[in-house]
Amino acid sequence: MxxxxxxxxxxxxxxxxxxxxxxxxxxxxxxxxxxxxxxxxxxxxxxxxxxxxxxxxxxxxxxxxxxxxxxxxxxxxxxxxxxxxxxxxxxxxxxxxxxxxxxxxxxxxxxxxxxxxxxxxxxxxxxxxxxxxxxxxxxxxxxxxxxxxxxxxxxxxxxxxxxxxxxxxxxxxxxxxxxxxxxxxxxxxxxxxxxxxxxxxxxxxxxxxxxxxxxxxxxxxxxxxxxxxxxxxxxxxxxxxxxxxxxxxxxxxxxxxxxxxxxxxxxxxxxxxVLPTRNGRHGSVWITGDKKLNLRNGGHVTDKGPIDDDCDCYACQQGYSRAYLRHLFKMADPLAGRLASIHNLRYLQRICESYRP
Ligand SMILES: [Zn+2]
CATH class of the missing domain: 3.20.20.105 (Queuine tRNA-ribosyltransferase-like)
Incomplete structure (x- = not known):
């Protein structure tokens, strides 16, 4: 109903x-x-x-x-x-x-x-x-x-x-x-x-x-x-x-x-x-402004910041840096895909929540 x-x-x-x-x-x-x-x-x-x-x-x-x-x-x-x-x-x-x-x-x-x-x-x-x-x-x-x-x-x-x-x-x-x-x-x-x-x-x-x-x-x-x-x-x-x-x-x-x-x-x-989890497993994340960021990118080698400063997801709040996530992706550690999936799922939930009271 x-x-x-x-x-x-x-x-x-x-x-x-x-x-x-x-x-x-x-x-x-x-x-x-x-x-x-x-x-x-x-x-x-x-x-x-x-x-x-x-x-x-x-x-x-x-x-x-x-x-x-x-x-x-x-x-x-x-x-x-x-x-x-x-x-x-x-x-x-x-x-x-x-x-x-x-x-x-x-x-x-x-x-x-x-x-x-x-x-x-x-x-x-x-x-x-x-x-x-x-x-x-x-x-x-x-x-x-x-x-x-x-x-x-x-x-x-x-x-x-x-x-x-x-x-x-x-x-x-x-x-x-x-x-x-x-x-x-x-x-x-x-x-x-x-x-x-x-x-x-x-x-x-x-x-x-x-x-x-x-x-x-x-x-x-x-x-x-x-x-x-x-x-x-x-x-x-x-x-x-x-x-x-x-x-x-x-x-x-x-x-x-x-x-x-x-x-x-x-x-x-x-x-x-399936996009948030599929993209996440491949290192692709959404950040403020609906921009796409690839965590595997070499530009993140020394990037201390979280995936997205404005995000309240577990991965961002725990302070995992883009550099660490890039490293995990390079090492093919499944933790990388999990954290990126969590971030992307939260990104879409935040969009829905922004319309709700
Ligand atoms: Zn996040």
Whole structure:
């Protein structure tokens, strides 16, 4: 359940999202724990960056260790020792982006497990079952992303949007069946995904369709997939006039500071992205002014300062110098990537916090 608290003059808004695990404040950013862990970080360290919700990956967890094993081990919360809310993606994006797709039919998507070579079928219904077994608090509908493939985009975009809508109705029906008899307060939330690429007509249609269903939240998929910043911003501007104020809005896969600020100021409430941790592991950090700094750079050899003077993250507050971090990166010590990841995660949380009271 989402409650809008206040619309700000800059186009942003603040609100509360009630999940069965906890109530969280919007806007917020979700660190990505693909296989149950935010690479290299303990849950306490992730929590200390200001994270409220964690995102995990249905596709990867289905392949290993499997949702049945996770369920037996206490669901993702018990398994990964994260008490706060967890959102799971539906698996659709990985199935398509990793190009393991063998066949797409109205029933679902068949893909090849890269480890075992076995063929696996994921349907909208199966995606719901997997996510419920994982113990997710925010479940994403299974969508058809073939419209994102540039080679097929022209013919497939509209078809993919239509199929995404039919699959959403199947997700809702299965979700209802699986949660029947469960108290409303113990229900996970279900989010629908609007697609449509960079086509305004399709985007409007998809957004209006998803908002007309009983979903708890609206996700914008298919942006930040290689289009230019200008195109993404133009689409966010277009969509900002069409939102239902009663539904939370989640922009999937966006976590670059400038894009996040723009999106928040165009009504977006939640984000996820691998950038802060992936960049961090490679020595790339954001500093005041959304500038990027590479800690591996030779210029930091004798740099006594912290990553960012204005940052209150653990790494900066402990006084780790840029010189020390550069040295650790050069020595391939995993501590370097951990500290840089903590800094980057905190950077994005500070952006979200700057819009909240
Ligand atoms: Zn920092």
């Amino acid at each position: 989402f409650q809008e608290i206040k619309n700000n003059r800059d186009g942003s808004r603040i609100g509360l999202l009630r999940t069965r695990a906890a109530t969280v404040s919007t806007p917020f950013f979700m660190p990505v724990a693909t296989r149950g862990a935010v690479k290299g970080l303990e849950p306490q360290e992730v929590l200390a960056t200001g994270a409220q919700v964690l995102l995990s990956n249905t596709y990867h967890l289905h392949l290993a260790p499997g949702e049945k094993a996770v369920k037996k081990l206490g669901g993702l919360h018990g398994f990964a020792r994260w008490a706060g809310p967890i959102l799971t993606d539906s698996g659709g994006f990985q199935v398509f982006s990793l190009s393991h797709v063998r066949k797409i039919t109205e029933d679902g998507v068949t893909f090849k497990d890269p480890a075992s070579g076995q063929e696996v079928l994921i349907t909208p219904e199966k995606s719901m079952r997997i996510q419920l077994d994982l113990g997710s608090d925010i479940i994403m509908a299974f969508d058809d992303l073939t419209g994102l493939d540039p080679a097929k985009a022209a013919v497939r975009e509209e078809e993919a949007v239509e199929r995404t809508h039919r699959w959403l109705l199947r997700c809702i029906a299965e979700f209802k069946k699986l949660t029947k008899g469960v108290k409303a307060a113990d229900h996970p939330l279900l989010f629908g995904i609007a697609q449509g690429g960079l086509n305004q007509k399709l985007r409007r249609k998809s957004l209006e369709f998803v908002q007309s269903t009983e979903v708890d939240g609206l996700a914008i998929g298919g942006l930040s997939v290689g289009e230019g910043t200008k195109e993404m911003h133009a689409m966010l501007e277009f969509l900002s006039t069409l939102y239902d104020p009663a539904k939370i809005r989640y922009l999937m896969g966006v976590g670059e500071p400038g894009n996040m600020r723009f999106a928040i100021q165009h009504g977006i409430d939640m984000f996820d992205c």
